[in-house]
Amino acid sequence: MVADACIRFFIWNLEVLTIGKLDHQLNEEIRDKELRVIGPDGTQLGIMSAAQANALAEEQEMDLVKISPNATPPVCKIMDYSKFCFDQKKREKEAKKNQRVVEIKEIRMSPSIDTNDFNTKVKSAQKFLKEGNRVKVSVRFRGREMAHTNLGEKLLLEFVAECAEVASMEKNPKLEGRFMSLFLTPKNSK
16 A cells, blocks of 8 residues: 555656657646736736636636746646647747858868969869868978978968958967967858
């Protein structure tokens, strides 16, 4: 008998925990003494008990949904909850479909890069920029090259000049450790 009561208590607690993970409390899950109730058309129906609000929702063949649980008294709305969830998922899908993730592509060079290699890197950067991605261009200094960081800065500014028709430079070249880098963004950002 005691074990049976413990199992029922555990199952009831498990249901309460799963209810807590939902966005809204519905119908019989709402156990507050007083509720501010809003009708399906948005009109205020006043403050009433949870039982009265549930009866009103059942009468209209709709659900009672707790919208604002932290208000005093909590605010509940009478609505078709399944239609509300469907519309919300539809809006999220539409927003996700219109969303575009901008990637950051990186191009690395050394200060002693040859002209053909440089032109190849410029062409690939222009391709990335035309696709709408940002490009991080960096120059890596090794050993004694650290004494000639001005050559790396000159190289980066030349790179920006080559990409000027499709990109704009966000900030001036910046030296961080053994790397000097800058970011390019596409001019026709959507």
